[in-house]
Each structure stands twice: as structure tokens, then as C-alpha cells.
Amino acid sequence: MKFQQRLAYYLLGLMIGAFAVYFFMHQKDTTFCYLPNCRVLKDIRNKPLTFSDETEKMLNEKTITLDEVKNCLTHGDIDFSRSNKVVEGGKLYVIEGKDKDMKDITIEMVNYDNRVLFKSFTNK
The missing domain is CATH 3.30.2310 (YaeB-like fold)
Structure with a gap:
């Protein structure tokens, strides 16, 4: 697998994870x-x-x-x-x-x- 493909998969996973963390933290009203x-x-x-x-x-x-x-x-x-x-x-x-x-x-x-x-x- 080329570096560009690995970077794309990494960034996609990072975005999904960041969205999930934001969604769950926002639901709990944490600060x-x-x-x-x-x-x-x-x-x-x-x-x-x-x-x-x-x-x-x-x-x-x-x-x-x-x-x-x-x-x-x-x-x-x-x-x-x-x-x-x-x-x-x-x-x-x-x-x-x-x-x-x-x-x-x-x-x-x-x-x-x-x-x-x-x-x-x-x-x-």
C-alpha cells in the first residue's frame, strides 16, 4: 500500500474518531x-x-x-x-x-x- 493511501485511511479514521468523541462529549454536556x-x-x-x-x-x-x-x-x-x-x-x-x-x-x-x-x- 502506498504512503498516500495509508495517510488517507489514517486521516479518515482520525476524523471518524474525533467526530465520535465530540458527539459523545457533547451529549454528556462535559466541559x-x-x-x-x-x-x-x-x-x-x-x-x-x-x-x-x-x-x-x-x-x-x-x-x-x-x-x-x-x-x-x-x-x-x-x-x-x-x-x-x-x-x-x-x-x-x-x-x-x-x-x-x-x-x-x-x-x-x-x-x-x-x-x-x-x-x-x-x-x-
């Missing part, structure tokens, strides 16, 4: 989440969210909306140089993201074993 930023945000999103008095007041005054917080927890970036500090029995995470007007915002979350505390919010 690639092995990087530190993604893993921490996914862990925070999967726990119940509680609010401090300060952030509840901001939510009631519409300074920030819950949708903006959820957007930060989905698309935000964690500042690890200011994060991962033990605070009140949990770990503090500083998450930088965008609000609905595409302005920079920073939120602080304390990640406990069974819940997440929305500690503070600042505009930049």
Missing part, C-alpha cells in the same frame, strides 16, 4: 475544566450562595445585580496573588469581571466547605 481558574469558579458556582449584610444592601439598592455576580462567576478571572487566604474558616477569592455596562468590577467570595459567602463588591 474542559482542569485549569486553576476554571476549577475554583466551578466549585464556587456549585455551592449555595449566601450574602453578607453589606452585599445584601447593595443588591437591594441595585448597585449590583445577581446576574452580574453570576456572570463574574462564569467568565471572571481570579486574582490568585490576592486570593487563597484563610478568612473566617474559609478561603478568600478575589474575582475580577465585568458588569452589564462592561466596566471592571471586583467581588470577594469566601469559599467554605458547604457554602459560599459573597463578602464584598467594588467598582473600578
Whole structure:
């Protein structure tokens, strides 16, 4: 068998295999989440969210909306140089993201074993 035929069979098999893997992974709704930023945000999103008095007041005054917080927890970036500090029995995470007007915002979350505390919010 010539090299061109072997290459064609190889590429055909590779395409069929890649399509099968994509199809099965898409059906299971799996995501690639092995990087530190993604893993921490996914862990925070999967726990119940509680609010401090300060952030509840901001939510009631519409300074920030819950949708903006959820957007930060989905698309935000964690500042690890200011994060991962033990605070009140949990770990503090500083998450930088965008609000609905595409302005920079920073939120602080304390990640406990069974819940997440929305500690503070600042505009930049």
C-alpha cells in the first residue's frame, strides 16, 4: 500500500474518531475544566450562595445585580496573588469581571466547605 493511501485511511479514521468523541462529549454536556481558574469558579458556582449584610444592601439598592455576580462567576478571572487566604474558616477569592455596562468590577467570595459567602463588591 502506498504512503498516500495509508495517510488517507489514517486521516479518515482520525476524523471518524474525533467526530465520535465530540458527539459523545457533547451529549454528556462535559466541559474542559482542569485549569486553576476554571476549577475554583466551578466549585464556587456549585455551592449555595449566601450574602453578607453589606452585599445584601447593595443588591437591594441595585448597585449590583445577581446576574452580574453570576456572570463574574462564569467568565471572571481570579486574582490568585490576592486570593487563597484563610478568612473566617474559609478561603478568600478575589474575582475580577465585568458588569452589564462592561466596566471592571471586583467581588470577594469566601469559599467554605458547604457554602459560599459573597463578602464584598467594588467598582473600578
